[in-house]
Amino acid sequence: MKEIIIILGPTASGKTALSIEIARKFDGEVINMDSMQVYKDLPILSAAPTKSEMGDIPHHLFGHVDAAHPYSTGEYILEAKRAIDGVLSRGKKAILVGGTGLYAHSLTQGMVETPPVPPEIRAKTRKLVEADRKGQYNRLKKHDPYYASKIEANDIVRIARALEVFEATGKSLSDWHAEEQPPILKNGSWQGIGLMPEREPVYEKITARFKAMVSNGGLQEVEALWKRGLAEDLPAMKALGIPNLIEYFEGRAPLDEAISSAITQTRQYAKRQLTWLRNRAADWKKYPDAQSILRDLK
Template sequence: MGPTASGKSALALEAARQLNGEIVSVDSMQLYRGLEIGTAQPTAAEQAEIPHHLVGCFDFHHKIDVFQFRKLADRAIAEIRARGRRPILAGGTGMYLRALLYGIDDLPADPELRKRLDAEFDHDAGEPALLEKMAKLDPAAFDRWHACRRRLIRALEVRLLTGKSILELQQNPMDRLRYPVIAWKLETPTEILRKRISDRAAAMLDSGWIEEARRAIAAGLLESPTAHQALGYKLIAEHLAGNLTREQLHERISTATWQLARRQRTWFRHQHPEAQPLTMPPAAPLVFHS
């Protein structure tokens, strides 16, 4: 796991070679066909060498959410294991990876109630009252999540909606791994990562991304239910409309990708305690042990 352009795909390939593995993509946009360049999907040669799963599976008019992704990924992992091979998970969509490894909170929710609870409690001034309330209302949830304000607010929301503790209702408490894993979060020095992002954006534009985007946009990509979120395609639409030069397009894509990478860094830093930090690029070739 790690931010975009940090080297996840190459590392996953090497791990799969050494461990007799198959790769499961954890990337919400690599699921879609027709976006191969813009979502940095593995090449045909890479997929011929190592089986990849959840890459280019769906037309981009098809809506895939985190719940469907987890079912698909669980199935792929089970099939890989049944063949006696090692599942290698690789990707940067933090919410999807978290759902796969820790489970999904699919309990009742009320947006209006949550908005009120956030306004009352999701700040430093409101936290003492939240702690006091949950210590009385749901001691078990308080004991588990007293150090995590957002989790505690969610537990309060569920308690108010159902009259029961979230811990009674969850099949998985979302802080226990569903799979035994060895995990790495890739950490790349800022200047190196920014250069990798810029260089990769230039290479993607040079290799036909604009034409790929032209076809996808004409086919309705920007009106699609989820794939419209794929980074860069709206900016290419502006370029095609004559609103951005090629140089400006490259700069805007690089900036947007860096902003995404920063969000990903923050997510993986806080959401995946099971992951060991791995500095990229590594000082020496990595050896994976089974």
């Protein structure tokens, strides 16, 4: 068993309980690897572990960022490195757990460093692309022909992203990608575990859990964020369930409809997480449930 264990799986698959059990069994500490559980403003909707669930196991990088801050992958990598080094220096195992594949990939394979884009440039660029997708794609071919050749001409999201980076920096996205940062975890230093339960049971858990979240404070959590008037393009404001429930507070959808659409989107996200695990973590050992993992770890 390696000193660094990375547990990746879809939402509602039981990762939190598994990580705590592994940490307790093998004298470890848990480090968050979920992009929404870093925010202190949404412990319920992000399904962050509670104090009672954490028990006596030290946890790191949970609930330490304000929702108004556009927390980035680069910031996470720096904080994760400090947390991992601290855990290992205490002679403990570092148990990283979460559902954010980008974090796992960046830790183990390296990351592409791209700059933050001012909100006004982002908004202007996306409006231009939505209004004239073909024209803006041709513009992208002029500024960044290599990246343009790698994407579909109707891919609004990627066209806008490439153009906004160019507008903000004067440098193409391809040039930024060429400056990929090396991984902070060396080959052989970590062990990847994929928790991959059957899809339908996960979907059932998602439905039951989201309804429980709404009933047990999740609705008030979203209302507090909504009243702050935070920008809708902030990462925290895109957390599963938040845009849907904000529609309810703004009178654009009844509560049952908002809940239903949030559940549907969460199920779709879980499906994408499973696909990511199959395709991007192909060499990781996969397990159908937590019990299989615990039996296999030594």
